Amino acid sequence: MLRLISPPVVILLLLSGCRGPKAALEEGEWLPGGETTNTLLLGGNAFLRPAANLTPENEQDFYSGNSFFNQGWVEAPASTEKRDGLGPLFNARTCSGCHFRDGKAEPPEDGKAPFVGLLLRLSIPGEDGPEPDPVYGAQLQDQAIDDVPVEALPEILTTEIQGSYADGTSFSLLAPEYILHEPGYGDFHDELMVSPRIAPHMIGLGLLEAIEDSRLMDLADPDDADGDGISGRLQLHGDAQAIGRFGWKGEAVDVEEQSAGAFSGDMGLTSRLFEADDCTDAQTECHASMSGGEPEVEDHILDLVVLYSRAISVPVRRAADDPDVLRGKYVFGELGCGSCHVPSHTTGSAALPELEGQLIWPYTDLLLHDMGDGLADDRPVGEASGREWKTPPLWGLGLVDDVGGHTRFLHDGRARSLEEAILWHGGEAQASRDAFVALDARERTYLLGFLEDL
Secondary structure: OOOOOOOOOOOOOEEOHHHOEEOOOOOOOOOOOHHHOEOOOOHHHOOOOEOOOOOHHHHHHHHHHHHHHHOOOEOOOOOOHHHEOOOOEEOOOOHHHHOHHHOOOOOOOOOEOOOOOEEEEEEEOOOOOOEOEOOOEOEOOOEEOOOOOOOOEEEEEEEEEEEEOOOOOEEEEEEEEEEEEOOEOEOOOOOOEEEEEEOOOOOOHHHHHOEOHHHHHHHOOOOOOOOOOOOOEOOEEOOOOEEOOEOOOOOEOOHHHHHHHHHHHHHOOOOOOOOOOOOOOOOHHHHHOOOOOOOOOOHHHHHHHHHHHHHEOOEOOOOOOOHHHHHHHHHHHHOOHHHOOOOOEEEOOOOOHHHOOOEEOOOOOOOEEEOOHHHOOOOOEOOEOOOEEEOOOOOOHHHHHHHHOOOOEOOOOOEOOHHHHHHOOOHHHHHHHHHHHHOOHHHHHHHHHHHHHO
16 A cells, blocks of 8 residues: 655664664655656556657657567558558567556576567677677577578576575575577587577656766776776767666666667567667578568657656665665665665656656666676677676566566666665675675665565
8 A cells, every 4th residue: 555655854864762763754765756746646557658748749649669578569561551561580579568557577487489578689799899790680589570581599507506695594596507409590609699688667757868868977996097997888879979878777868768678679670779670691581581561660659658668667666664664774875885876866857847847766876897707698789798788777666566566676686676686796796795784684674675665
């Protein structure tokens, strides 16, 4: 049940007997999306609401975009001309196939293909950095239209790793390995690099896009000049040095590029940004397939899907003023988690005026950080090394299970809980991870309770 927050009084840090210290309830933090926050719909549909302050015109377009986001694309030619052109190679037939109810995807329970919602990026070493595989391209597609061979059938094998907290409580982690079976176009390159990427939840994307460049530049500390062990770096693109904000390594600079890239790589659909199918010279059946138009995703459809993606609202906090949640917030700060998961920002100019000037609480700096060997994919992307990942926002984490029926986290979904996600942290986050391991059971419960309320 939605709890009404008491009058917004920011209290000083105070002790509460033997239960430990509490952090302050800060002005507006229970509305993580500012005036755009969804306060009407929680539970399984918590990620489906438009920004609360959308104009009637933009709200109408939001629901039109939702229609194209959810309805399936089909092979060309078809009578449904607005939605034909699927493939020839693809991973999903709909956007919502990867983002069910706009939530996070999860790895397949049996570890076998098809991997809907879990993508495998492909590359080989090149003179100026990684290049797409010459035969299989930049992304493995494990589905295809009729008469076109799929690229391969991936499988996940896991190894269990045992560990324990300082208080003796045991835990286990699952380390995944990705195997590619039955290659459809010949052997894979000897130096093939594979990087798994789970589809994230869709909330608040337009707000993240509207955080000012100057704010992210101020947060960046590539040489760790302040000596705190945290050296967040910007993912920069092209001559204009545009900042990458989307994708697990900041591959896309805005929601439009991210959306068009998903249409291209995930569904094999061309658009004004990606004008050709992801078919290599070796994939002759792919080249011979019928097109659904030039482009297959017409401009107005892309625009509607982009508006929809920008305007999905962030749900209200459910218990931001709960004393134990505030104790968890205090632990979060004491562990140094906020050094990368920066709590709040104020948005600047935005593609949608309704998103401008909002105080938001996403808990991210959108910067690249070295996360250690355990999470490394050994595949550089742009400015990101094979050990670096962009800090994901934490808002909405506590509703992932309600929306998607699972609690899988991190870039590949390996973590089966928020607890496991923390335990996988290394590199720049090693000290915070070790401090988490040193907590007693009650303090760990407080921290996890805080994260589950975000």
